[in-house]
Amino acid sequence: MQEAPIITNKDLEDIKKLGKICFACTSGEAFTFSPEEKEFLAKIPDILPLKKWWFEVFDSITSSNNKLVSFELKNETLEKAFNFFESSFKEIFDPVFQPKLFLVASKHLENGIYPVVLMSFCENLKVFIIKELKEKGFNDSYLCLISRFFSLLATYFFQAFYSLLFENLFKTVEQLTRKNRFLTLIREINFLIFPENLSEKELFENACHILVRDGGYGLAWIGLIENKKIELKGAFPQNHPYLKLLPRQMEEFMGSDLEEYARKFLSGHPVIINDVCQDKAYQIRADKIRPFGLNSIAIVPILEKEGVIGGLFVYHTEANYFRSDEINLLLEIGRDISLGLRHLRQRDRLEEALFRDELTGIPNEKAFIMELASLASKARKQKSSIALFRLDIIDFSEINHQVGYATGDKILKKLASRLKNFLNGRGFLARTGPDEFAIATTFNDLAALKSFVSSLREVLRKPFFVGDSHVRLEIGIGVALYPEHGEDILDVYEKASVALKKVFRQEKGGLAFYSPEHSPQILQKFHLLGEVERAIERKEFVLFYQPRIDLQNRKVSGFEALLRWKHPERGIVSPLEFIPVLEESGLILEVEPLIFQMAFAFLKKLEDNFPEIRVSVNVSAIQLKSEKFPQKLFQWLEEYVISKQALELEITESLLLEPQAVKNIKLFYENGFKLALDDFGTGYSSFRYLKDLKGIDIKIDRSFIAKVPDDRDQVSLVMAMVSMARGLNLRVIAEGIESREQLAFITGLGVDEVQGFYFSRPLPEQNALNFLQNYDPKEYFW
Numbered sequence: 001m002q003e004a005p006i007i008t009n010k011d012l013e014d015i016k017k018l019g020k021i022c023f024a025c026t027s028g029e030a031f032t033f034s035p036e037e038k039e040f041l042a043k044i045p046d047i048l049p050l051k052k053w054w055f056e057v058f059d060s061i062t063s064s065n066n067k068l069v070s071f072e073l074k075n076e077t078l079e080k081a082f083n084f085f086e087s088s089f090k091e092i093f094d095p096v097f098q099p100k101l102f103l104v105a106s107k108h109l110e111n112g113i114y115p116v117v118l119m120s121f122c123e124n125l126k127v128f129i130i131k132e133l134k135e136k137g138f139n140d141s142y143l144c145l146i147s148r149f150f151s152l153l154a155t156y157f158f159q160a161f162y163s164l165l166f167e168n169l170f171k172t173v174e175q176l177t178r179k180n181r182f183l184t185l186i187r188e189i190n191f192l193i194f195p196e197n198l199s200e201k202e203l204f205e206n207a208c209h210i211l212v213r214d215g216g217y218g219l220a221w222i223g224l225i226e227n228k229k230i231e232l233k234g235a236f237p238q239n240h241p242y243l244k245l246l247p248r249q250m251e252e253f254m255g256s257d258l259e260e261y262a263r264k265f266l267s268g269h270p271v272i273i274n275d276v277c278q279d280k281a282y283q284i285r286a287d288k289i290r291p292f293g294l295n296s297i298a299i300v301p302i303l304e305k306e307g308v309i310g311g312l313f314v315y316h317t318e319a320n321y322f323r324s325d326e327i328n329l330l331l332e333i334g335r336d337i338s339l340g341l342r343h344l345r346q347r348d349r350l351e352e353a354l355f356r357d358e359l360t361g362i363p364n365e366k367a368f369i370m371e372l373a374s375l376a377s378k379a380r381k382q383k384s385s386i387a388l389f390r391l392d393i394i395d396f397s398e399i400n401h402q403v404g405y406a407t408g409d410k411i412l413k414k415l416a417s418r419l420k421n422f423l424n425g426r427g428f429l430a431r432t433g434p435d436e437f438a439i440a441t442t443f444n445d446l447a448a449l450k451s452f453v454s455s456l457r458e459v460l461r462k463p464f465f466v467g468d469s470h471v472r473l474e475i476g477i478g479v480a481l482y483p484e485h486g487e488d489i490l491d492v493y494e495k496a497s498v499a500l501k502k503v504f505r506q507e508k509g510g511l512a513f514y515s516p517e518h519s520p521q522i523l524q525k526f527h528l529l530g531e532v533e534r535a536i537e538r539k540e541f542v543l544f545y546q547p548r549i550d551l552q553n554r555k556v557s558g559f560e561a562l563l564r565w566k567h568p569e570r571g572i573v574s575p576l577e578f579i580p581v582l583e584e585s586g587l588i589l590e591v592e593p594l595i596f597q598m599a600f601a602f603l604k605k606l607e608d609n610f611p612e613i614r615v616s617v618n619v620s621a622i623q624l625k626s627e628k629f630p631q632k633l634f635q636w637l638e639e640y641v642i643s644k645q646a647l648e649l650e651i652t653e654s655l656l657l658e659p660q661a662v663k664n665i666k667l668f669y670e671n672g673f674k675l676a677l678d679d680f681g682t683g684y685s686s687f688r689y690l691k692d693l694k695g696i697d698i699k700i701d702r703s704f705i706a707k708v709p710d711d712r713d714q715v716s717l718v719m720a721m722v723s724m725a726r727g728l729n730l731r732v733i734a735e736g737i738e739s740r741e742q743l744a745f746i747t748g749l750g751v752d753e754v755q756g757f758y759f760s761r762p763l764p765e766q767n768a769l770n771f772l773q774n775y776d777p778k779e780y781f782w
Contacts, residue, residue: 033093033145033148037145038093040142040145041089041090041092041145041149042089042090044089044129044146045086045089045090048129048132048133050082050085050086050125050129051082051086053125053128053129054078054082054085054125055078055082056128057121057124057125057128058078058121060124061117061120061121061124081104084100084104085125087100088153089149092149092152092153092156097156098156101156101157101160102160102163102164104160105157105160105161105164106160106164108161109161109164109165118154118157119154119157122150122153122154123150125150126146126147126150129146130143130146130147133146178325181214181215181216182325182329184214185210185211185214185215185329185333186329186332186333186336188210188214189207189210189333189336189337190336192206192207192210192340193336193337193339193340193343194340194343198340198344199344200233200341200344200345201233201234203234203337203340203341203344204222204233204234204337205234205235205236205238206234207220207222207234207312207333207337207340208220208221208222208234208235208236209236211236211314211333212236212237213236215314216316217314217315217316218292218293218294218315218316218317219235219236219237219240219242219243219292219294219313219314219315220235220236220312220313220314220315221234221235221236221243221246221313222234222235222302222310222311222312222313222337223246223310223311223313224302224309224310225250225308225309225310228249228250228251229248229249229250230246230247230248230249230250230310230311231248232246232248233310240292241292242288242289242292242294242315245288245289247285250262256284257280257281257282257283257284258281258282258284258285260281261273261281261299265299265301265308265311266307266308267308268301268303268307268308269301270298270299270300270301270327270330270331270334271297271298271299272296272297272298272299272322272327273296273297273298274296274319274320274321274322275295275296275319275320276289276290276294276295276296276297276319277290277295277319278319282297289315293317294315294316294317295316295317295318295319295321296315296316296318296319296320296321296322297313297314297315298313298314298316298322298326298327298330299311299312299313299314300312300314300327300330300331300333300334301334302334302337302338302341303334303335303338304338304341304342312330312333312334312337314330354366355367355370357416357430357431359409359412359413359431360412360413360416360417360431361413361416362416362420362429362430362431363428363429363430363431364430364431364432365430365431365432365433365438367430368428368430368432368438368440369490369493371428371430371440372388372440372489372490372493373489375428375440375442375489376482376489378442379442379482379483380483382442384442384443384444385442385443385444385449385481385482385483385484386440386441386442386443386481386482386489386492387439387440387441387442387443387449387452387453387479387480387481387482388438388439388440388479388480388481388482388489388492388493388496389438389439389440389441389456389477389478389479389496390432390436390437390438390477390478390479390493390496390497390499390500391436391437391438391439391460391475391476391477391500392433392435392436392475392476392478392500392503392504393415393435393436393473393474393475394473394474394475394476394504395474396408396434396435396473397435399411399471399473403466403469403471407466407467407469410466410467411464411466411471411473412431412435414464414466415437415464415473416429416431416437418459418462419437419439419459422455422456422459423439423441426441426452427439427440427441427442428440428441438493438496439456449481453479453511456477457477457511460473460475460477476500476503476504476510476511477500477503477510477511477512478496478497478498478499478500478501478502478503478511478512478514479496479499479511479512479513479514480492480493480495480496480498480499480513480514481513481514485514492514494527495514496514498514499512499513499514499515500512528577528578528581529581529585529587531567532565532578532581532582532585532587533587535565535567535578536587536590536591538568539594540565540566540567540568541563541564541565541566541591541594541595542563542564542565542566542598542764542765543561543562543563543564543595543598543599543602543765544561544562544564544762544763544764544768545559545560545561545562545602545615545762545763545764545765545768546559546560546562546755546760546761546762546763547559547755547759547760547763547768547771547772547775548560548616548733548753548754548755549753549754549755549759549780550752550753551746551747551751551752551753551754552752554777554780554781555775555777556613556771556772556775557612557613557614557753558613558614558615558616558648559602559613559614559615559616559768560615560616560618560650560755560762561595561598561599561602561615561616561617561618562575562618562762563575563579563591563595563618564762565578582620583620583621583622586622588620588622588623589620589622589623592619592620592623593632593636595617596617596633596636597636597640599615599617599647600636600637600640600642601640602615602765602768603615603640603642603646603647604640604642605765605769606769606772610772611646613646613772614645614646614647614648614674615646615647615648616647616648616649616650616674616676617647617648617649617650618650618651618678619649619650619651621652621655621658621661624651624655624658624661624664624665625655625658625660625661625664626660626664627660627664629664630664630667630668634671644671644672644673645672645674647673647674648673648674648675648676648697649668649673649674649675649676650675650676650677650678650699651665651675651676651677651678652677652678652679653677653678653679653680656677665696669695669696674695674697675695675696675697676696676697676698676699676733677696677697677698677699678699679699679701679735680698680699680700680701680721696730697730697731697732697733697752697753698721698725698730698731698732698733699733699734699735700718700721700722700732700733700734700735700751701735701736702735702736702756703736704717704718704721705718705734705735705736705737705742705746705756706736706738708742708745708746709741709742709744709745715745718734718746718749719749722749722750722751726750731752731753732750732751732752732753733751733752733753733754733755734746734751734753734754734755734756735754735755735756736756736757737754737755737756737757737758737759738756738757738758739758740758740780742756742758743758743780743781744782758780759780
């Protein structure tokens with residue numbers, strides 16, 4: 001489909017020239033009539049049967065021309081058309097004829113009847129008239145007079161049609177220009193309202209600039225209602241002198257002639273003053289605005305959920321400028337600005353939630369990291385340095401246990417406030433963890449840094465008084481310097497963490513600066529720790545399930561739940577990489593509840609069809625050494641309505657040397673839990689501890705199974721382990737079965753259960769369910 005041609009200003013000028021030529025034709029010699037000729041023409045309707053010929057020509061034309069067929073002329077309409085034609089012989093030279101002609105041309109144009117059809121009509125009538133006159137004996141001069149008359153009538157018709165078409169064309173061009181202006185304004189405003197780094201001030205000022213630049217208005221400004229005042233927030237031109245005369249108090253409108261307008265605006269409707277000089281209500285302000293040539297005003301509301309919060313005020317130099325389409329445009333722009341303002345405020349609230357610590361009210365680590373880039377840029381320009389401090393309250397969890405979490409929170413608030421007052425604008429403070437803070441401050445020489453560090457330590461030594469509690473904190477401080485310790489300030493921030501790690505290894509409450517000999521592995525571990533923390537927030541940890549097979553009945557007896565990390569970029573991360581980080585950092589305490597919840601959800605899916613299946617879960621050392629862990633586990637089981645017999649707890653044998661862990665193990669056994677000693681043979685257990693723990697299974701580590709039955713030493717060792725377990729009346733589970741030969745050997749020793757890649761690798765939940773449904777012992781056993 002071809003695009004419509006664009007009408008340019010040159011095209012319009014050419015059309016004007018053509019029109020002038022056409023009009024000029026009527027003033028030539030051919031259209032000059034003598035009084036005698038005019039008198040003769042006036043007698044034509046009296047001496048000829050024009051009406052008869054009129055209807056005959058109409059019937060002839062309509063039978064062959066679709067233009068008139070579609071025009072359903074009634075007798076009354078035909079009669080009026082004839083009366084006009086008949087009168088034209090007498091009135092064509094009279095000034096009253098032109099308005100009549102334009103009215104007839106307009107009616108024809110509205111119905112799609114163009115000059116070519118009318119000319120055909122006139123041509124046929126001319127033939128009738130000339131033929132009749134000729135038969136009556138009139139000479140050629142009279143016949144020529146008739147031709148000249150019809151030529152003049154046709155020219156007048158063309159002039160009328162041309163004028164009407166040209167008038168319609170200009171209206172169309174004006175409408176298109178107006179619509180293009182509307183579209184430009186809407187487009188520019190829409191482009192404006194959603195950039196992420198835009199401020200409210202920039203939104204308002206840029207919107208006003210667009211309205212004046214692309215909308216052609218004389219002045220635009222935006223005001224918000226604050227404390228019963230209209231506060232100017234943005235305008236263009238920004239230095240327009242009328243802005244100094246704006247009314248600011250809402251009370252200025254109430255009780256005056258403008259009160260009706262004010263109430264209309266506050267109810268969410270636009271206010272239009274299309275002539276400031278004639279509008280009666282506006283006369284109290286007309287003298288103020290008249291000197292600036294602003295003659296019409298449109299005010300549209302800025303809306304929020306709670307209602308009108310401000311307005312967009314637009315002025316034009318022309319009176320009566322704001323027609324309905326212009327008002328609708330400004331209402332649309334008002335809605336767009338309202339939407340943009342709502343977006344900005346939602347963004348600010350989101351940033352408040354994302355970048356501010358809820359408890360202390362100071363910035364969080366995300367905000368701190370963002371600020372570091374700005375600080376580094378300034379430091380480079382000023383050729384100064386930045387000291388980055390990592391602060392960690394030592395054993396704060398113990399303080400929480402002693403004084404309670406509510407008091408602990410109050411201490412954190414007081415510490416944040418104390419640090420904020422100490423800095424007093426000399427640096428950037430953030431809370432970066434449950435009991436951790438960070439400070440960034442610039443310095444020009446080591447003497448200034450030394451003074452700052454000394455004052456900081458003095459502030460931290462002071463005790464905290466919360467109610468009846470008197471607490472003195474021990475705080476470790478790690479320090480790294482930018483750019484002395486690196487060109488990348490984020491790496492320097494991590495090096496401050498490395499220095500803090502050194503404090504914990506040396507003394508409580510100490511301070512350490514980063515030094516290059518600190519191990520790169522520590523930095524790598526900190527990077528991984530950050531990723532693990534984000535993984536917990538994003539719920540990237542999942543459970544995979546590896547089936548265990550009972551060698552007595554060769555059925556699936558249960559699954560071991562194994563924690564896996566589904567990294568969004570690296571895929572499944574090896575547990576050997578992240579489990580040590582979870583345990584060393586204590587984050588395992590955050591993950592372990594999720595592990596039990598996922599395991600319980602899996603058990604619920606097994607209840608109906610496989611009620612005999614157990615799921616074994618590995619319990620971390622830090623959890624098993626906690627006095628509160630048994631109570632938590634009992635509570636979780638109750639919440640999920642899970643039988644204790646359906647759950648097996650796997651523990652590492654080194655925990656048999658921990659009194660609290662042994663106490664918890666015995667408590668679990670007495671309460672009917674299944675227990676298994678994981679990775680047996682790799683830790684520190686002794687037979688003395690094993691014989692005291694009744695009902696515990698031992699799992700022979702895969703490292704002992706790997707070389708059987710080919711390695712005779714390994715065979716002897718595994719046989720000894722099985723024999724020892726039998727002597728203590730303990731069940732035996734062998735891990736790491738990867739071949740049929742290993743299975744045959746282990747089965748021959750009388751081992752109770754096995755698991756390993758020979759049967760299945762650890763599987764996602766649905767795959768584990770599929771394995772259970774499709775499991776056939778014949779595929780694995782002889």
